[in-house]
Amino acid sequence: MSAQREMKEKNPWHTPLTIIITVIGVIAIVALVTVAVLQNRPVPQKYKYGIVLDAGSSHTALYIYEWPAEKDNNTGRVEQKHSCKVKGKGISSYAAEPEKAGMSLTECMREAEMQVPSRRHQETPLYLGATAGMRLLNIENREASDKVFEAVEKALQGFPFSYQGARILSGQEEGAFGWVTVNYLDDRLKQGLETTGALDLGGASTQISFVPHEYDISESPSNSVAFRLYGNDYNLYTHSFLCYGKDQVLRMALAHQTRSGPVTMSDPCFHPGYSVTRNYNALYDSPCVSERKPKEAPLNFTHTGVGNFFRCQEVVKTLFNFTSCKYSRCSFNGIFQPPLQGSFGAFSAYYFVMNFLNLTDSSIPLETVKANLANYCGTPWNQIKQQHPEVKEKYLAEYCFSGTYIVTLLTEGYNFTKETFSKIKFIKEIKGSDAGWTLGYMLNLTNMIPAEAPDSPPLPHAGYVSIVTVIALLLFILFILSLRPIWPKCSKKPQIV
Numbered sequence: 008m009s010a011q012r013e014m015k016e017k018n019p020w021h022t023p024l025t026i027i028i029t030v031i032g033v034i035a036i037v038a039l040v041t042v043a044v045l046q047n048r049p050v051p052q053k054y055k056y057g058i059v060l061d062a063g064s065s066h067t068a069l070y071i072y073e074w075p076a077e078k079d080n081n082t083g084r085v086e087q088k089h090s091c092k093v094k095g096k097g098i099s100s101y102a103a104e105p106e107k108a109g110m111s112l113t114e115c116m117r118e119a120e121m122q123v124p125s126r127r128h129q130e131t132p133l134y135l136g137a138t139a140g141m142r143l144l145n146i147e148n149r150e151a152s153d154k155v156f157e158a159v160e161k162a163l164q165g166f167p168f169s170y171q172g173a174r175i176l177s178g179q180e181e182g183a184f185g186w187v188t189v190n191y192l193d194d195r196l197k198q199g200l201e202t203t204g205a206l207d208l209g210g211a212s213t214q215i216s217f218v219p220h221e222y223d224i225s226e227s228p229s230n231s232v233a234f235r236l237y238g239n240d241y242n243l244y245t246h247s248f249l250c251y252g253k254d255q256v257l258r259m260a261l262a263h264q265t266r267s268g269p270v271t272m273s274d275p276c277f278h279p280g281y282s283v284t285r286n287y288n289a290l291y292d293s294p295c296v297s298e299r300k301p302k303e304a305p306l307n308f309t310h311t312g313v314g315n316f317f318r319c320q321e322v323v324k325t326l327f328n329f330t331s332c333k334y335s336r337c338s339f340n341g342i343f344q345p346p347l348q349g350s351f352g353a354f355s356a357y358y359f360v361m362n363f364l365n366l367t368d369s370s371i372p373l374e375t376v377k378a379n380l381a382n383y384c385g386t387p388w389n390q391i392k393q394q395h396p397e398v399k400e401k402y403l404a405e406y407c408f409s410g411t412y413i414v415t416l417l418t419e420g421y422n423f424t425k426e427t428f429s430k431i432k433f434i435k436e437i438k439g440s441d442a443g444w445t446l447g448y449m450l451n452l453t454n455m456i457p458a459e460a461p462d463s464p465p466l467p468h469a470g471y472v473s474i475v476t477v478i479a480l481l482l483f484i485l486f487i488l489s490l491r492p493i494w495p496k497c498s499k500k501p502q503i504v
Protein backbone atom coordinates (compact mmCIF):
# COMPACT_ATOMS: atom_id res chain seq x y z
CA MET A 8 0.00 0.00 0.00
CA SER A 9 2.73 2.47 1.02
CA ALA A 10 4.88 1.34 -1.94
CA GLN A 11 1.96 2.05 -4.19
CA ARG A 12 1.51 5.50 -2.74
CA GLU A 13 5.22 6.17 -3.07
CA MET A 14 5.10 5.11 -6.72
CA LYS A 15 2.13 7.36 -7.34
CA GLU A 16 3.85 10.26 -5.68
CA LYS A 17 7.00 9.78 -7.70
CA ASN A 18 5.25 9.11 -11.05
CA PRO A 19 6.65 11.94 -13.24
CA TRP A 20 3.38 12.02 -15.23
CA HIS A 21 1.68 13.17 -12.14
CA THR A 22 3.93 16.16 -11.41
CA PRO A 23 1.91 19.39 -11.77
CA LEU A 24 4.38 20.74 -14.35
CA THR A 25 4.02 17.77 -16.72
CA ILE A 26 0.25 17.81 -16.42
CA ILE A 27 0.12 21.54 -17.19
CA ILE A 28 2.51 21.19 -20.17
CA THR A 29 0.52 18.24 -21.55
CA VAL A 30 -2.82 20.01 -21.22
CA ILE A 31 -1.44 23.20 -22.84
CA GLY A 32 0.14 21.09 -25.61
CA VAL A 33 -3.11 19.28 -26.36
CA ILE A 34 -5.15 22.51 -26.27
CA ALA A 35 -2.66 24.23 -28.59
CA ILE A 36 -2.78 21.39 -31.10
CA VAL A 37 -6.58 21.16 -31.03
CA ALA A 38 -6.76 24.96 -31.45
CA LEU A 39 -4.30 24.87 -34.35
CA VAL A 40 -6.24 22.18 -36.23
CA THR A 41 -9.60 23.84 -35.50
CA VAL A 42 -8.40 27.22 -36.76
CA ALA A 43 -6.96 25.60 -39.89
CA VAL A 44 -10.20 23.80 -40.64
CA LEU A 45 -12.50 26.74 -39.84
CA GLN A 46 -10.39 29.34 -41.60
CA ASN A 47 -10.31 27.36 -44.83
CA ARG A 48 -13.78 25.93 -44.74
CA PRO A 49 -15.60 27.08 -47.89
CA VAL A 50 -18.06 29.79 -46.86
CA PRO A 51 -21.66 29.28 -48.01
CA GLN A 52 -21.64 29.97 -51.77
CA LYS A 53 -22.63 33.49 -52.87
CA TYR A 54 -23.25 34.15 -56.53
CA LYS A 55 -22.99 37.01 -58.94
CA TYR A 56 -25.08 37.29 -62.07
CA GLY A 57 -25.02 38.60 -65.62
CA ILE A 58 -27.84 38.85 -68.17
CA VAL A 59 -27.51 38.72 -71.97
CA LEU A 60 -30.37 39.13 -74.44
CA ASP A 61 -29.76 37.41 -77.78
CA ALA A 62 -31.84 39.43 -80.23
CA GLY A 63 -31.76 37.01 -83.17
CA SER A 64 -33.50 37.41 -86.51
CA SER A 65 -36.28 34.95 -85.65
CA HIS A 66 -36.67 35.53 -81.92
CA THR A 67 -35.07 36.96 -78.79
CA ALA A 68 -33.84 34.85 -75.89
CA LEU A 69 -32.71 35.98 -72.45
CA TYR A 70 -29.91 34.16 -70.63
CA ILE A 71 -28.99 34.55 -66.97
CA TYR A 72 -25.48 33.46 -66.00
CA GLU A 73 -24.15 32.94 -62.48
CA TRP A 74 -20.72 32.43 -60.94
CA PRO A 75 -19.29 32.20 -57.42
CA ALA A 76 -18.97 35.75 -56.06
CA GLU A 77 -15.45 35.47 -54.67
CA LYS A 78 -13.94 34.02 -57.83
CA ASP A 79 -15.35 36.22 -60.55
CA ASN A 80 -12.10 37.24 -62.18
CA ASN A 81 -10.53 33.92 -62.96
CA THR A 82 -11.08 30.55 -61.37
CA GLY A 83 -14.88 30.39 -60.94
CA ARG A 84 -16.96 28.68 -63.59
CA VAL A 85 -19.69 30.73 -65.17
CA GLU A 86 -22.83 28.72 -65.79
CA GLN A 87 -26.24 29.34 -67.29
CA LYS A 88 -28.77 29.63 -64.48
CA HIS A 89 -31.90 30.32 -66.51
CA SER A 90 -33.13 31.12 -70.00
CA CYS A 91 -36.34 32.69 -71.26
CA LYS A 92 -37.66 32.67 -74.80
CA VAL A 93 -39.31 35.99 -75.67
CA LYS A 94 -42.77 35.45 -77.17
CA GLY A 95 -43.24 36.59 -80.74
CA LYS A 96 -40.71 37.39 -83.46
CA GLY A 97 -37.26 38.94 -83.46
CA ILE A 98 -36.88 42.66 -82.71
CA SER A 99 -36.09 43.46 -86.38
CA SER A 100 -39.62 42.44 -87.35
CA TYR A 101 -41.00 45.38 -85.31
CA ALA A 102 -39.53 47.96 -87.72
CA ALA A 103 -43.00 49.39 -88.41
CA GLU A 104 -43.99 49.57 -84.71
CA PRO A 105 -40.76 49.88 -82.68
CA GLU A 106 -42.42 50.33 -79.23
CA LYS A 107 -43.65 46.77 -79.50
CA ALA A 108 -40.05 45.57 -79.76
CA GLY A 109 -39.43 47.04 -76.30
CA MET A 110 -42.69 45.74 -74.88
CA SER A 111 -42.01 42.23 -76.15
CA LEU A 112 -39.09 41.91 -73.73
CA THR A 113 -41.08 42.74 -70.58
CA GLU A 114 -42.19 39.23 -69.68
CA CYS A 115 -38.71 37.70 -69.78
CA MET A 116 -37.24 40.71 -67.96
CA ARG A 117 -39.77 40.24 -65.14
CA GLU A 118 -38.70 36.62 -64.97
CA ALA A 119 -35.10 37.80 -64.66
CA GLU A 120 -36.10 40.05 -61.74
CA MET A 121 -37.45 36.97 -59.97
CA GLN A 122 -34.47 34.78 -60.81
CA VAL A 123 -31.72 37.15 -59.68
CA PRO A 124 -31.78 37.84 -55.90
CA SER A 125 -32.92 41.44 -55.39
CA ARG A 126 -29.80 42.46 -53.43
CA ARG A 127 -27.80 41.65 -56.60
CA HIS A 128 -30.06 43.49 -59.08
CA GLN A 129 -28.14 46.77 -59.16
CA GLU A 130 -24.75 45.22 -59.78
CA THR A 131 -25.97 42.69 -62.39
CA PRO A 132 -24.82 43.72 -65.88
CA LEU A 133 -27.46 43.54 -68.62
CA TYR A 134 -26.48 43.38 -72.29
CA LEU A 135 -28.47 43.12 -75.50
CA GLY A 136 -26.74 41.93 -78.64
CA ALA A 137 -28.55 41.85 -81.96
CA THR A 138 -27.43 39.70 -84.87
CA ALA A 139 -28.22 39.31 -88.56
CA GLY A 140 -31.90 40.36 -88.47
CA MET A 141 -30.88 43.81 -87.25
CA ARG A 142 -27.84 43.83 -89.57
CA LEU A 143 -30.25 43.45 -92.48
CA LEU A 144 -32.71 46.02 -91.15
CA ASN A 145 -29.79 48.41 -90.65
CA ILE A 146 -28.81 47.94 -94.31
CA GLU A 147 -32.38 48.26 -95.51
CA ASN A 148 -33.62 51.07 -93.28
CA ARG A 149 -31.14 52.68 -90.91
CA GLU A 150 -33.74 54.94 -89.32
CA ALA A 151 -36.08 52.07 -88.52
CA SER A 152 -33.21 50.10 -86.99
CA ASP A 153 -32.27 53.08 -84.77
CA LYS A 154 -35.90 53.41 -83.63
CA VAL A 155 -36.02 49.74 -82.66
CA PHE A 156 -32.87 50.19 -80.57
CA GLU A 157 -34.30 53.31 -78.91
CA ALA A 158 -37.43 51.41 -77.91
CA VAL A 159 -35.50 48.42 -76.66
CA GLU A 160 -33.10 50.64 -74.71
CA LYS A 161 -35.96 52.49 -73.05
CA ALA A 162 -37.65 49.24 -72.04
CA LEU A 163 -34.46 47.71 -70.61
CA GLN A 164 -33.56 50.84 -68.63
CA GLY A 165 -36.85 50.46 -66.77
CA PHE A 166 -35.50 47.41 -64.95
CA PRO A 167 -33.28 47.54 -61.86
CA PHE A 168 -30.23 45.93 -63.49
CA SER A 169 -26.98 47.60 -64.54
CA TYR A 170 -27.84 48.24 -68.19
CA GLN A 171 -24.72 48.10 -70.36
CA GLY A 172 -26.19 48.88 -73.78
CA ALA A 173 -27.77 47.33 -76.84
CA ARG A 174 -25.86 46.97 -80.11
CA ILE A 175 -25.49 44.99 -83.28
CA LEU A 176 -22.69 42.43 -83.11
CA SER A 177 -20.45 42.19 -86.13
CA GLY A 178 -20.45 38.81 -87.89
CA GLN A 179 -16.87 38.36 -86.67
CA GLU A 180 -17.89 38.90 -83.05
CA GLU A 181 -20.81 36.52 -83.40
CA GLY A 182 -18.53 33.79 -84.76
CA ALA A 183 -15.67 34.39 -82.33
CA PHE A 184 -17.84 34.54 -79.18
CA GLY A 185 -19.62 31.32 -80.21
CA TRP A 186 -16.18 29.70 -80.40
CA VAL A 187 -15.22 31.13 -76.97
CA THR A 188 -18.47 29.78 -75.43
CA VAL A 189 -18.00 26.24 -76.74
CA ASN A 190 -14.37 26.02 -75.67
CA TYR A 191 -14.95 27.71 -72.30
CA LEU A 192 -17.77 25.31 -71.42
CA ASP A 193 -15.64 22.34 -72.47
CA ASP A 194 -12.82 23.61 -70.20
CA ARG A 195 -10.45 23.62 -73.18
CA LEU A 196 -9.22 27.18 -72.74
CA LYS A 197 -8.09 26.99 -69.11
CA GLN A 198 -6.40 23.65 -69.69
CA GLY A 199 -4.76 24.78 -72.95
CA LEU A 200 -6.23 21.79 -74.84
CA GLU A 201 -6.76 21.63 -78.61
CA THR A 202 -9.84 23.72 -79.33
CA THR A 203 -13.10 22.77 -81.04
CA GLY A 204 -14.41 24.72 -84.01
CA ALA A 205 -17.85 26.35 -83.85
CA LEU A 206 -20.59 26.22 -86.47
CA ASP A 207 -23.62 28.42 -85.82
CA LEU A 208 -26.66 28.44 -88.10
CA GLY A 209 -29.14 31.23 -87.53
CA GLY A 210 -32.13 32.42 -89.50
CA ALA A 211 -30.36 35.25 -91.32
CA SER A 212 -26.63 34.44 -91.08
CA THR A 213 -24.31 31.55 -90.40
CA GLN A 214 -20.85 31.45 -88.83
CA ILE A 215 -17.83 29.16 -89.07
CA SER A 216 -14.91 29.58 -86.61
CA PHE A 217 -11.91 27.36 -85.93
CA VAL A 218 -8.19 27.48 -85.17
CA PRO A 219 -6.46 26.34 -88.38
CA HIS A 220 -3.32 24.21 -88.31
CA GLU A 221 -0.93 26.48 -90.11
CA TYR A 222 -2.48 29.76 -90.82
CA ASP A 223 -1.27 32.79 -92.74
CA ILE A 224 -3.49 35.46 -91.19
CA SER A 225 -2.17 38.08 -93.60
CA GLU A 226 -4.00 36.35 -96.47
CA SER A 227 -7.33 37.70 -95.25
CA PRO A 228 -6.90 39.76 -92.05
CA SER A 229 -10.63 40.46 -91.80
CA ASN A 230 -11.22 36.73 -91.14
CA SER A 231 -8.83 36.48 -88.24
CA VAL A 232 -9.27 37.17 -84.56
CA ALA A 233 -6.37 36.90 -82.12
CA PHE A 234 -7.02 35.96 -78.48
CA ARG A 235 -4.74 35.51 -75.52
CA LEU A 236 -6.63 33.46 -72.96
CA TYR A 237 -5.24 31.87 -69.77
CA GLY A 238 -1.71 32.35 -71.08
CA ASN A 239 -2.29 30.78 -74.52
CA ASP A 240 -2.37 32.54 -77.89
CA TYR A 241 -5.06 31.62 -80.40
CA ASN A 242 -5.30 32.73 -84.02
CA LEU A 243 -8.91 32.11 -84.86
CA TYR A 244 -10.31 31.98 -88.37
CA THR A 245 -13.92 33.15 -88.45
CA HIS A 246 -16.45 34.14 -91.08
CA SER A 247 -20.10 35.07 -90.98
CA PHE A 248 -22.15 34.69 -94.16
CA LEU A 249 -24.94 37.25 -94.14
CA CYS A 250 -28.09 35.94 -95.88
CA TYR A 251 -26.96 32.32 -95.42
CA GLY A 252 -29.00 31.67 -92.29
CA LYS A 253 -31.69 29.11 -93.05
CA ASP A 254 -34.62 31.54 -93.40
CA GLN A 255 -32.85 33.96 -95.74
CA VAL A 256 -31.31 31.15 -97.76
CA LEU A 257 -34.81 29.73 -98.24
CA ARG A 258 -35.88 33.12 -99.59
CA MET A 259 -32.92 32.98 -101.98
CA ALA A 260 -33.89 29.47 -103.09
CA LEU A 261 -37.51 30.53 -103.67
CA ALA A 262 -36.36 33.70 -105.46
CA HIS A 263 -34.05 31.67 -107.68
CA GLN A 264 -36.90 29.36 -108.63
CA THR A 265 -39.37 32.18 -109.30
CA ARG A 266 -36.98 34.48 -111.18
CA SER A 267 -39.17 34.34 -114.29
CA GLY A 268 -42.26 35.34 -112.27
CA PRO A 269 -44.40 32.18 -112.67
CA VAL A 270 -47.89 31.62 -111.26
CA THR A 271 -46.98 28.18 -109.90
CA MET A 272 -43.61 26.82 -108.88
CA SER A 273 -42.69 23.12 -108.30
CA ASP A 274 -40.08 22.90 -105.56
CA PRO A 275 -37.91 19.77 -104.99
CA CYS A 276 -37.14 21.04 -101.45
CA PHE A 277 -40.75 20.64 -100.26
CA HIS A 278 -42.76 17.44 -99.81
CA PRO A 279 -44.96 16.00 -102.59
CA GLY A 280 -48.51 17.22 -102.03
CA TYR A 281 -47.38 20.45 -100.32
CA SER A 282 -49.07 23.53 -101.72
CA VAL A 283 -49.36 27.11 -100.41
CA THR A 284 -49.95 30.52 -101.92
CA ARG A 285 -47.08 32.96 -101.47
CA ASN A 286 -46.95 36.68 -102.08
CA TYR A 287 -44.19 37.99 -104.37
CA ASN A 288 -43.80 41.28 -102.49
CA ALA A 289 -43.43 39.50 -99.15
CA LEU A 290 -40.91 37.04 -100.59
CA TYR A 291 -38.68 39.74 -102.07
CA ASP A 292 -38.90 42.04 -99.03
CA SER A 293 -35.32 41.46 -97.84
CA PRO A 294 -31.93 42.85 -98.92
CA CYS A 295 -30.85 39.22 -99.49
CA VAL A 296 -33.17 38.89 -102.51
CA SER A 297 -34.58 42.34 -103.33
CA GLU A 298 -32.33 42.75 -106.38
CA ARG A 299 -33.54 39.50 -107.90
CA LYS A 300 -37.20 40.49 -107.99
CA PRO A 301 -38.70 39.68 -111.42
CA LYS A 302 -39.67 42.78 -113.41
CA GLU A 303 -43.07 41.39 -114.19
CA ALA A 304 -44.72 39.08 -111.74
CA PRO A 305 -48.25 38.41 -110.55
CA LEU A 306 -49.21 39.26 -106.96
CA ASN A 307 -48.98 35.67 -105.76
CA PHE A 308 -47.65 32.31 -106.83
CA THR A 309 -48.57 28.78 -105.81
CA HIS A 310 -45.67 27.04 -104.16
CA THR A 311 -45.96 23.27 -104.58
CA GLY A 312 -43.68 20.48 -103.41
CA VAL A 313 -42.02 17.73 -105.44
CA GLY A 314 -39.81 16.21 -102.73
CA ASN A 315 -36.50 15.32 -104.32
CA PHE A 316 -33.37 15.70 -102.18
CA PHE A 317 -30.86 15.48 -105.05
CA ARG A 318 -32.67 18.07 -107.14
CA CYS A 319 -33.06 20.24 -104.05
CA GLN A 320 -29.27 20.03 -103.58
CA GLU A 321 -28.84 21.30 -107.14
CA VAL A 322 -31.04 24.31 -106.34
CA VAL A 323 -29.11 25.02 -103.12
CA LYS A 324 -25.77 24.75 -104.96
CA THR A 325 -26.81 27.54 -107.33
CA LEU A 326 -26.88 29.84 -104.27
CA PHE A 327 -23.13 29.41 -103.75
CA ASN A 328 -20.67 31.11 -106.07
CA PHE A 329 -17.57 28.98 -106.64
CA THR A 330 -16.22 30.80 -109.67
CA SER A 331 -13.86 33.39 -108.20
CA CYS A 332 -11.32 33.13 -105.41
CA LYS A 333 -8.45 35.57 -105.03
CA TYR A 334 -6.90 33.63 -102.13
CA SER A 335 -5.02 30.33 -101.94
CA ARG A 336 -8.35 28.64 -101.16
CA CYS A 337 -11.95 29.64 -100.59
CA SER A 338 -15.16 28.28 -99.16
CA PHE A 339 -17.67 30.04 -101.43
CA ASN A 340 -18.58 33.53 -102.66
CA GLY A 341 -14.85 34.33 -102.89
CA ILE A 342 -14.38 34.06 -99.11
CA PHE A 343 -11.02 32.82 -97.84
CA GLN A 344 -11.06 29.63 -95.77
CA PRO A 345 -7.98 27.72 -94.58
CA PRO A 346 -8.15 23.89 -94.45
CA LEU A 347 -10.58 22.61 -91.83
CA GLN A 348 -8.94 21.51 -88.59
CA GLY A 349 -10.04 19.31 -85.68
CA SER A 350 -13.52 18.64 -84.37
CA PHE A 351 -16.50 20.99 -84.55
CA GLY A 352 -19.56 21.77 -82.47
CA ALA A 353 -22.60 22.71 -84.60
CA PHE A 354 -25.40 24.44 -82.71
CA SER A 355 -28.53 26.62 -82.96
CA ALA A 356 -30.52 25.68 -86.11
CA TYR A 357 -27.92 23.01 -87.03
CA TYR A 358 -29.05 21.22 -83.90
CA PHE A 359 -32.79 21.90 -84.22
CA VAL A 360 -32.91 20.57 -87.77
CA MET A 361 -30.61 17.57 -87.37
CA ASN A 362 -32.28 16.65 -84.09
CA PHE A 363 -35.72 16.66 -85.71
CA LEU A 364 -34.38 14.46 -88.52
CA ASN A 365 -32.75 12.07 -86.00
CA LEU A 366 -29.36 12.76 -87.56
CA THR A 367 -27.36 14.19 -84.64
CA ASP A 368 -25.42 10.98 -84.05
CA SER A 369 -21.85 11.58 -85.35
CA SER A 370 -21.46 7.88 -86.15
CA ILE A 371 -24.01 8.16 -88.98
CA PRO A 372 -21.98 8.28 -92.22
CA LEU A 373 -22.52 11.21 -94.57
CA GLU A 374 -23.93 8.87 -97.24
CA THR A 375 -26.56 7.58 -94.79
CA VAL A 376 -27.45 11.16 -93.81
CA LYS A 377 -28.09 11.91 -97.49
CA ALA A 378 -30.08 8.70 -98.01
CA ASN A 379 -32.26 9.48 -94.96
CA LEU A 380 -32.85 13.01 -96.23
CA ALA A 381 -33.77 11.70 -99.69
CA ASN A 382 -36.29 9.40 -98.06
CA TYR A 383 -37.64 12.15 -95.80
CA CYS A 384 -38.00 14.73 -98.58
CA GLY A 385 -39.81 12.18 -100.76
CA THR A 386 -42.44 11.45 -98.07
CA PRO A 387 -45.85 12.97 -98.92
CA TRP A 388 -46.78 16.12 -96.98
CA ASN A 389 -49.98 14.58 -95.61
CA GLN A 390 -48.06 11.71 -94.11
CA ILE A 391 -45.47 14.07 -92.57
CA LYS A 392 -48.25 16.12 -90.95
CA GLN A 393 -49.90 12.99 -89.57
CA GLN A 394 -46.62 11.75 -88.12
CA HIS A 395 -45.84 15.06 -86.38
CA PRO A 396 -49.10 16.69 -85.29
CA GLU A 397 -47.28 18.48 -82.43
CA VAL A 398 -44.74 20.32 -84.63
CA LYS A 399 -45.44 23.85 -85.90
CA GLU A 400 -46.41 23.54 -89.60
CA LYS A 401 -43.99 26.25 -90.70
CA TYR A 402 -41.03 24.39 -89.17
CA LEU A 403 -42.35 21.02 -90.34
CA ALA A 404 -42.67 22.11 -93.97
CA GLU A 405 -39.09 23.43 -94.01
CA TYR A 406 -37.10 20.56 -92.46
CA CYS A 407 -36.49 18.93 -95.87
CA PHE A 408 -35.10 22.20 -97.25
CA SER A 409 -33.13 22.99 -94.06
CA GLY A 410 -31.62 19.50 -93.85
CA THR A 411 -30.59 19.65 -97.51
CA TYR A 412 -29.14 23.12 -97.01
CA ILE A 413 -27.14 22.01 -93.94
CA VAL A 414 -25.58 19.05 -95.77
CA THR A 415 -24.83 21.16 -98.85
CA LEU A 416 -23.37 24.06 -96.85
CA LEU A 417 -21.11 21.73 -94.87
CA THR A 418 -19.88 19.65 -97.80
CA GLU A 419 -19.95 21.90 -100.86
CA GLY A 420 -19.63 25.21 -98.99
CA TYR A 421 -17.13 24.50 -96.19
CA ASN A 422 -15.54 21.41 -97.80
CA PHE A 423 -16.30 18.81 -95.13
CA THR A 424 -15.67 15.37 -96.63
CA LYS A 425 -17.20 12.02 -95.68
CA GLU A 426 -14.20 11.59 -93.33
CA THR A 427 -14.32 15.02 -91.67
CA PHE A 428 -18.14 15.11 -91.50
CA SER A 429 -17.97 12.65 -88.58
CA LYS A 430 -15.95 15.26 -86.63
CA ILE A 431 -19.02 17.47 -86.38
CA LYS A 432 -21.05 17.13 -83.20
CA PHE A 433 -24.57 18.56 -83.35
CA ILE A 434 -25.13 20.05 -79.92
CA LYS A 435 -27.69 22.17 -78.12
CA GLU A 436 -25.84 22.70 -74.87
CA ILE A 437 -22.68 21.83 -73.00
CA LYS A 438 -22.88 20.92 -69.30
CA GLY A 439 -26.25 22.63 -68.91
CA SER A 440 -25.39 25.90 -70.70
CA ASP A 441 -26.67 26.61 -74.22
CA ALA A 442 -24.12 26.78 -77.02
CA GLY A 443 -24.23 30.22 -78.67
CA TRP A 444 -22.41 33.54 -78.69
CA THR A 445 -24.02 35.04 -75.55
CA LEU A 446 -21.79 33.48 -72.87
CA GLY A 447 -18.57 34.31 -74.76
CA TYR A 448 -19.85 37.88 -75.24
CA MET A 449 -20.48 38.34 -71.52
CA LEU A 450 -17.18 36.70 -70.48
CA ASN A 451 -15.38 39.12 -72.77
CA LEU A 452 -17.21 42.27 -71.68
CA THR A 453 -16.84 41.48 -67.98
CA ASN A 454 -13.15 40.53 -68.43
CA MET A 455 -13.86 37.15 -66.94
CA ILE A 456 -11.30 35.27 -69.02
CA PRO A 457 -7.87 36.54 -68.01
CA ALA A 458 -5.11 36.79 -70.63
CA GLU A 459 -2.68 35.04 -68.31
CA ALA A 460 -3.12 31.79 -66.40
CA PRO A 461 -4.36 32.64 -62.89
CA ASP A 462 -2.13 31.98 -59.88
CA SER A 463 -3.73 29.05 -58.17
CA PRO A 464 -3.09 28.36 -54.46
CA PRO A 465 -0.23 25.81 -54.12
CA LEU A 466 -2.53 23.42 -52.24
CA PRO A 467 -6.24 22.75 -52.40
CA HIS A 468 -8.22 23.18 -49.18
CA ALA A 469 -8.30 19.48 -48.26
CA GLY A 470 -4.55 19.15 -48.80
CA TYR A 471 -3.89 22.20 -46.63
CA VAL A 472 -6.00 20.86 -43.74
CA SER A 473 -4.39 17.41 -43.99
CA ILE A 474 -0.88 18.84 -43.87
CA VAL A 475 -1.68 21.02 -40.84
CA THR A 476 -3.18 17.96 -39.08
CA VAL A 477 -0.17 15.77 -39.86
CA ILE A 478 2.28 18.45 -38.67
CA ALA A 479 0.25 18.92 -35.48
CA LEU A 480 0.30 15.15 -34.81
CA LEU A 481 4.05 15.00 -35.45
CA LEU A 482 4.57 17.88 -32.99
CA PHE A 483 2.47 16.05 -30.44
CA ILE A 484 4.48 12.82 -30.86
CA LEU A 485 7.71 14.82 -30.65
CA PHE A 486 6.47 16.39 -27.45
CA ILE A 487 5.66 12.98 -25.95
CA LEU A 488 9.05 11.65 -27.01
CA SER A 489 10.74 14.67 -25.43
CA LEU A 490 9.40 13.43 -22.09
CA ARG A 491 11.13 10.10 -22.70
CA PRO A 492 14.06 10.62 -20.19
CA ILE A 493 11.51 10.29 -17.38
CA TRP A 494 9.77 7.18 -18.83
CA PRO A 495 12.17 4.46 -17.53
CA LYS A 496 11.78 5.72 -13.95
CA CYS A 497 8.11 5.37 -14.32
CA SER A 498 8.09 1.80 -15.75
CA LYS A 499 11.04 0.30 -13.84
CA LYS A 500 10.22 1.55 -10.37
CA PRO A 501 7.64 -1.10 -9.46
CA GLN A 502 10.06 -3.87 -10.52
CA ILE A 503 12.77 -2.49 -8.21
CA VAL A 504 10.26 -2.50 -5.42
Ligand SMILES: O=c1[nH]cnc2c1ncn2[C@@H]1O[C@H](COP(=O)(O)OP(=O)(O)O)[C@@H](O)[C@H]1O
Pocket residue numbers: 062063064065066097138139140208209210211212213252253254355356359360402
Ligand atom coordinates in the same frame (compact mmCIF):
# COMPACT_ATOMS: atom_id res chain seq x y z
O1 LIG B 1 -37.46 24.27 -82.88
C1 LIG B 1 -36.97 24.74 -83.90
N1 LIG B 1 -36.98 24.03 -85.07
C2 LIG B 1 -36.44 24.50 -86.21
N2 LIG B 1 -35.83 25.68 -86.28
C3 LIG B 1 -35.78 26.42 -85.17
C4 LIG B 1 -36.33 26.00 -83.94
N3 LIG B 1 -36.12 26.97 -83.01
C5 LIG B 1 -35.44 27.95 -83.64
N4 LIG B 1 -35.26 27.63 -84.94
C6 LIG B 1 -34.59 28.39 -86.00
O2 LIG B 1 -33.26 28.69 -85.60
C7 LIG B 1 -32.86 29.89 -86.23
C8 LIG B 1 -32.35 30.82 -85.15
O3 LIG B 1 -31.87 31.94 -85.76
P1 LIG B 1 -31.71 33.33 -84.99
O4 LIG B 1 -33.04 33.89 -84.64
O5 LIG B 1 -30.73 33.15 -83.90
O6 LIG B 1 -31.14 34.21 -86.18
P2 LIG B 1 -29.72 34.91 -86.42
O7 LIG B 1 -28.72 34.19 -85.58
O8 LIG B 1 -29.45 34.73 -87.88
O9 LIG B 1 -29.93 36.33 -86.05
C9 LIG B 1 -34.08 30.42 -86.97
O10 LIG B 1 -34.02 30.02 -88.32
C10 LIG B 1 -35.24 29.70 -86.28
O11 LIG B 1 -36.35 29.54 -87.14
Ligand SMILES: [Ca+2]
Pocket residue numbers: 063064138208209210355
Ligand atom coordinates in the same frame (compact mmCIF):
# COMPACT_ATOMS: atom_id res chain seq x y z
CA1 LIG C 1 -28.46 33.29 -83.59
